[in-house]
Structures are given as structure tokens and as C-alpha cells.
Amino acid sequence: xxxxxxxxxxxxxxxxxxxxxxxxxxxxxxxxxxxxxxxxxxxxxxxxxxxxxxxxxxxxxxxxxxxxxxxxxxxxxxxxxxxxxxxxxxxxxxxxxxxxxxxxxxxxxxxxxxxxxxxxxxxxxxxxxxxxxxxxxxxxxxxxxxxxxxxxxxxxxxxxxxxxxxxxxxxxxxxxxxxxxxxxxxxxxxxxxxxxxxxxxxxxxxxxxxxxxxxxxxxxxxxxxxxxxxxxxxxxxxxxxxxxxxxxxxxxxxxxx
Numbered sequence: 001x002x003x004x005x006x007x008x009x010x011x012x013x014x015x016x017x018x019x020x021x022x023x024x025x026x027x028x029x030x031x032x033x034x035x036x037x038x039x040x041x042x043x044x045x046x047x048x049x050x051x052x053x054x055x056x057x058x059x060x061x062x063x064x065x066x067x068x069x070x071x072x073x074x075x076x077x078x079x080x081x082x083x084x085x086x087x088x089x090x091x092x093x094x095x096x097x098x099x100x101x102x103x104x105x106x107x108x109x110x111x112x113x114x115x116x117x118x119x120x121x122x123x124x125x126x127x128x129x130x131x132x133x134x135x136x137x138x139x140x141x142x143x144x145x146x147x148x149x150x151x152x153x154x155x156x157x158x159x160x161x162x163x164x165x166x167x168x169x170x171x172x173x174x175x176x177x178x179x180x181x182x183x184x185x186x187x188x189x190x191x192x193x194x195x196x197x198x199x200x201x202x203x204x205x206x207x208x209x210x211x212x213x214x215x216x217x218x219x220x221x222x223x224x225x226x227x228x229x230x231x232x233x234x235x236x237x238x239x240x241x242x243x244x245x246x247x248x249x250x251x252x253x254x255x256x257x
Contacts (some may be wrong), residue, residue, distance in 0.1 A: 078149050131144065134195070154254060161188075168204070
């Protein structure tokens, strides 16, 4: 990057930060729509809800939504891949968010909320605080003012998940594809084990591929080898070389008898 370009970018960012500080000192903050790039339009039939389409026509195009609050100075954001967009499903979720737009700003890192009626195939919604959601870190003036929410299957977020586990489910080795609303369920897979020289003695969120590799214990694992699997409900299943876990998928999905 040329020095003049770098200086120009630094000056621009400083101007944005100065504007934010001035707004805060005046008793408010910048309005979200004044900071984010343009292209947003109001959603018909909803108060304070805006949307835009990104990269229309591209195989990975998606739609973004902002549910405004606090006179437009904060918002709840979500996105939907165009390939999974369904108007009735999105409308149902917008109706729910419109009534719960303050929930992600109550000081807690997240909420897993049951939906009063299904949104498509989903039965729950996950609300993430601005710090956990991290959707607008490129815009320092509003990064702490924009939360994130999206519909989930019950099995995709643990009932007692800490902030660290939710973060791992969103950004870890097997991140939840939360913008794909036609996805199959991606259940919680928390694993710990001690198999020969390999061990992981505290629960960590892992991918299904990792789980399958560990479930296939080698013949020489030894009689003391073990693994424990934890579901989204906090239930545990333990496996040893002579006692495998049965119905793994049903256990993870919460459909086991």
C-alpha cells in the first residue's frame, strides 16, 4: 500500500472514531444506518426493519437484515443465503425478532429461546450479544451496538452452554452454518477421551469427522481406554473398547428413547 493511501485510510478511520466519540459525549451514539455501507431498504409491513441483498446472482449471494432499536442507534443483525431464502420463513422470524429486539442487550452473552411457533423447521432462536456476535467489528463506532440472532434447531446449541462453547460452535473447527436456513441439523458434539497416548480430558466441541475417528478405537487401545460424549441437553454417554455407544445420531439429535 502506498504511504499516501495508508495515511488517507488512517485519517478516515480517525474521523469516524472522532464522530463516534462526539455522538456519545452528546448523550447518544451514531445511528447504525449512518455507519454501515448503503443499499439497505425498509422491509414492508415492519417498523424499523431494513434489509439488503449482497452479490445478487452469485452462487453464494445472501440477504442481510437489521432490526433497529434505540432510535436506530443499535440493532439485531442476521443473514440468509439466497439459496435457502424462503419469504414465509423469514417473515415469521422477523415477526419474532420485532417483539424481542431488546433481548440481546440485557448484559448476558447469549440466549437460546424457544420460538412460540416454528420458523420453517426451526424451533429455537439464538441471540448473541454484540461482543459475542462480532458482526460489525469493521465499524468501531457501532461494533458494540449490533447484536446477532438466527433460528436454530434445539440440538445445535447446548441448553447450559457457556459463552466459550457458543463461540466455539460459531467459529470453531466445525462452525454452525447459521446463514443456511435449509441446513440439516448440526448437533452439539462435546467430547473428552483418554485412549492410549491420546487424551483430551476436558470437554471440547468437535466435528462429526473427529468424533467418528475417536469412536473407532484401535484394537490395542487397552482396557483402560474411554471416551465420553455430551449432548446439547447435558446427557452423557461413555464408551470403552468393549462397550461402544449405540445410536449416536439419535443421542446427539435428542431423539433417543
